[in-house]
Amino acid sequence: MVDEKQFLQNFADQFDDEPEGLSLETLFRDIDGWSSIVALSIMAMCAEEYDVILSANEMENANRVSDIYNIVNERIEQ
Amino acid sequence: MYNPYSLEGKTILITGAASGIGKATSIESSKLGAKIVAVDLNGEGLEKLMPQLEGDGHLQFTGNLCDEEFLKNLGEESPALDGVFLCAGVSDTTPVKFITEEKLKRVFDVNLTAPILMLKQLLVKKKINKGGSLVWMSSYGAEKVEPGLGIYAASKSAVNGIMRAYAKELVSRKIRSNSIMPMMIRTELLSTLNSISDKDLEKQEAMYPLGFGSPLDVAYAAIYLFSDASRWITGTQIRMDGGSNL
Numbered sequence: 001m002v003d004e005k006q007f008l009q010n011f012a013d014q015f016d017d018e019p020e021g022l023s024l025e026t027l028f029r030d031i032d033g034w035s036s037i038v039a040l041s042i043m044a045m046c047a048e049e050y051d052v053i054l055s056a057n058e059m060e061n062a063n064r065v066s067d068i069y070n071i072v073n074e075r076i077e078q
Numbered sequence: 079m080y081n082p083y084s085l086e087g088k089t090i091l092i093t094g095a096a097s098g099i100g101k102a103t104s105i106e107s108s109k110l111g112a113k114i115v116a117v118d119l120n121g122e123g124l125e126k127l128m129p130q131l132e133g134d135g136h137l138q139f140t141g142n143l144c145d146e147e148f149l150k151n152l153g154e155e156s157p158a159l160d161g162v163f164l165c166a167g168v169s170d171t172t173p174v175k176f177i178t179e180e181k182l183k184r185v186f187d188v189n190l191t192a193p194i195l196m197l198k199q200l201l202v203k204k205k206i207n208k209g210g211s212l213v214w215m216s217s218y219g220a221e222k223v224e225p226g227l228g229i230y231a232a233s234k235s236a237v238n239g240i241m242r243a244y245a246k247e248l249v250s251r252k253i254r255s256n257s258i259m260p261m262m263i264r265t266e267l268l269s270t271l272n273s274i275s276d277k278d279l280e281k282q283e284a285m286y287p288l289g290f291g292s293p294l295d296v297a298y299a300a301i302y303l304f305s306d307a308s309r310w311i312t313g314t315q316i317r318m319d320g321g322s323n324l
Contacts, residue, residue: 037173040226044176056275 002050002073010049011065014041024066046072082307086111090304091159091200093143093193094166096123098265099215102293103163103300108132110301115139115156118166143192153199160207161304162200164193164237165215171226182229189233194240206253213303214241214257218319221259234259238315245313254312258299261319263291287321 004024011028012018015038019031028034039059046052046068052075054068062068085107092107094100095116101123104114108131116131118124121140128138137157141148143166168188172181193214200206219227220234237257244255262282274282283290299316302308317323 037225040171040173041175043171044173048176056278060275060277 002069002076004069007069007072008065010045011042011068014038014045022065024064024069026065027063028065029063042068050076052076081110083302083305084111085161085301085304088160088304089113089115089157090161090163091115091117091156092163092165093117093196094215095138096120096127099263099293099296099300100163100165101127103165103297105130105132106294106297107301107304108136110305112161112304113137113157115159117141117143117152119143143196144187146195149192149196149199152196153203153205156200156203156205158207159200159205159210161211161213162197162206163213163215163300163304164196165213165300166192167215169227170229172229173226174228177229185229185233186236189230190236190240193237197244201248206248208251208253209309210251210253211304211308212241212244212248212253212255213300214238214255216241216257216259216315218259218261218317221317241315242313249312254303254308256303256308256311256314256316258296258303259315259317260291260296261322262286263293263296265293285322286319287324289320291318291320 008022012022015031015033017033043054043059046054050072052072054071058071090107090112092100092104092114095104096118104116104127108114111133114131114136116124116127116136116138118140119142124138124140128136139152143149166188168185170181170185214237216237217234219231220238223231241255241257248255295318299318
């Protein structure tokens with residue numbers, strides 16, 4: 001199981017201005033500063049920190065932070 | 079029949095011949111009379127390619143272009159060549175903050191170092207005929223970079239740079255050197271690339287008045303550069319963008 005607090009920090013780190021109060025429930029596309037570069041950075045973070053390769057389609061279909069968190073957890077358990 | 083684009087009597091080595099642009103170029107070049115020396119890491123793919131080539135006398139070499147021994151053997155065993163298509167390549171979608179030495183090395187090894195070292199072997203062993211044509215696979219990404227494509231863009235910019243060095247140094251033997259810089263081409267590489275969503279691809283294609291390119295479109299450009307019709311062209315980068323920069 002991925003450490004939730006650490007995951008949220010890693011997620012927040014990908015924004016130029018770190019969003020406040022990020023939780024698994026946050027709709028991350030609504031965060032100021034969201035961009036395609038942040039999306040690529042989150043994919044790269046998942047690969048670097050968790051060795052989990054997200055596809056662009058998975059990224060495209062995700063809306064809440066938990067969508068990404070759950071994929072990472074599932075892949076790690078496999 | 080009069081055809082200045084004929085490849086009759088020419089022998090052309092093509093790397094990355096088992097799939098995508100390399101495969102399309104191998105097949106089309108054979109239809110225009112060329113003998114193909116097909117090179118790829120994917121031996122199974124090469125086996126499937128060979129029966130699709132028209133005419134006979136074609137050769138295949140399976141191996142890793144990043145392996146010096148393989149390159150030496152290729153230099154020894156290759157017949158004399160009238161054209162070389164440096165087509166094998168890899169992509170990468172790492173944002174700059176995540177670039178590592180390993181990622182840089184992987185892309186530069188395949189896209190830049192391998193073609194240079196292969197050409198060295200072929201040139202030292204005098205396997206490239208006078209009047210031959212070197213065609214480098216670059217990318218329009220070398221000029222217009224998208225997020226995440228930094229390493230790829232850098233490798234393809236380097237390809238354009240060294241391409242001109244070959245043009246300059248080999249012109250005395252009338253060997254020409256040019257690169258092709260396509261924008262988005264529908265290849266197996268693209269369809270397996272995890273980093274572009276289907277929705278993004280649709281959005282991007284809408285920006286191309288002529289649609290995305292196909293491997294065949296690039297094959298025709300390479301064939302032009304192999305043919306005697308392009309005998310006055312060297313050191314050039316051919317941009318292929320489907321009208322997306324109009």
